[in-house]
Amino acid sequence: MLSLDKVFDAQQVLKNIVRETGVVRAYGIAPDCELYLKPENLQITGSFKVRGSAYKIAMLSEEEKAQGVIACSAGNHAQGVALAASKNGIQSIICLPDNAPISKVEATKGFGAQVCLVEGCYDDAYQKALQLKEEMGYTFVHPFDDENVIAGQGTIALEILQDLDNIDAIIVPIGGGGLISGIAYTVKQIRPSIKVYGVQASGAPSMYNSIRDGSIECLDSVQTIADGIAVKQPGQNTFQLVHDYVDDIALVTDDEVACAILALIENQKMIAEGAGAVAVAAAMFGKFPIQGKRVVCVISGGNIDVTSLSRVIDRGLRNSGRSSSLLIELIDKPGQLKDISRIIADCGGNVTGVHYEKGNTESVHGCFLRIEMETRDFEHVRLITQSLRNENFKII
Incomplete structure (x- = not known):
């Protein structure tokens, strides 16, 4: 059976194998709380x-x-x-x-x-x-539903408690449940006042559904950019441990995960894969009552393919209003693009792409112009859109 002694034994056995990943303070990601990161993306092999x-x-x-x-x-x-x-x-x-x-x-x-x-x-x-x-x-060697595997993951909790005092909550990704089982069990044995929250992707909510309904359930399919936690069914051991020791579980969308990956890159210069960023996504988008609390998010891994990373960054930019596009219906005559570019520039936007196409417009002289822009946020997009409308451009 899993025991605290087994977790401490795992810490000794792993001393010359794994890297101790020190907890680091994060700024500008979740301003409502005092946020820290446990960067297991910096672990040997890039994952916990x-x-x-x-x-x-x-x-x-x-x-x-x-x-x-x-x-x-x-x-x-x-x-x-x-x-x-x-x-x-x-x-x-x-x-x-x-x-x-x-x-x-x-x-x-x-x-x-x-x-x-x-x-x-x-x-x-x-x-x-x-x-x-x-x-x-x-x-x-089971990836999560094994007491020795769970004990090994529990060593993360020992390191967090060693690095940081007065923790209010730890937020942990959930796939099959081995990571959060080890952390929650260990934390609740040593400092039961600490809340342990779990996060799953909305496209793979196997543990969330199982805990909600009181029995292990198997999903028909899973679909999420957080491939590391795309698990159809939790384990017997992990289901019971999560039921007994985890305080709450929330879901995050792929769009929220993309925003979290982007925030980690920009604010922490840290690369996380989708599964590794779900805890940060939960903190960013208010999934748990952590306002004013000292919170640790476990960044479980950083093994994201570079081609996937570029797509995720693009998605994160669009979802945060940092990148946007407008489709404008025009009368095809000289000077139109110049006027549109001037309005966008006067508002502080930056045009990054222009695509002209003829289409089914009300006028035989009509056309469509798609403008790609770099913007600050959604409020900035609204300012540009309204400024164009004020000069009688028709935004489609």
Whole structure:
């Protein structure tokens, strides 16, 4: 059974394997509270997952180590198992969903694992791993529903409590629930007054639904940019631990996650993947009663593919009013673009793109002009739009 002694033992075992990621103060992200970040995106392998997998593998018998290990993962657990297995001279096979970011697939191979790509999502990879486990006799290293894995993740709580006094709340991402189970269990044993809040993506609310309805539920499908927490069904152990020790769970949208990723880049010079940013998204968008409180957000990972990052940044800019576009119906005559550009410039906007097209307008001489702009916020967009209307331009 999970115990506080096991968490402390994990801390000793992991001392020469994982990096202690010091808590850092964050400014300008959630001004209503005193916000701190636990940057597990700076962990070895770029994610907290190495803690649980390394402790689990350290606890295997010599016979189990000789047989080798198998795991399934959306990416981060894969790298943790691969690294821990390599350090112990153990063969490892990792089943990943075929839509896992390329960076995570290549990193897993780089840590010495054999990769098996499986069509579908995490749960499909999970079934394939169980099949191979039975066929080949490997030891299965579960990504979240295992007491040793949960104990390894609980070492994050020990570090937070060591770094910071008078904490009011800790906000933690939830996928299958291993991370928040370890943190919540450990925190409530040592300092039960601290609130532990969990966050899931609205496109993958498996734990949220299960806790709300009082029993484990399996989603038909998951769809979110936070691929690291896109899990259809929580585990038996993690469901019970979350039920017993977590104070509340909230959902965040992909748009909110994109804004959080952008805020971390701009304000903290910190890269987080979608799953890693959901706790910050919850703090930014008021999902929990943390006004005036000292709060720690766990940044669970930073392994985001660079092509995905560019799309997320674009989405974050649009959702915060920093980037916008206007479609304007015009009479096609000289000087129109000059006048529009002047109005936007006078309002402090910056034109970044212009696209002209003829279309189905009221006048045979009509056309459409799409203007892409850099703006400050939505109020700035409204100012520009109204200024154009004041000079009789028709905004579509």
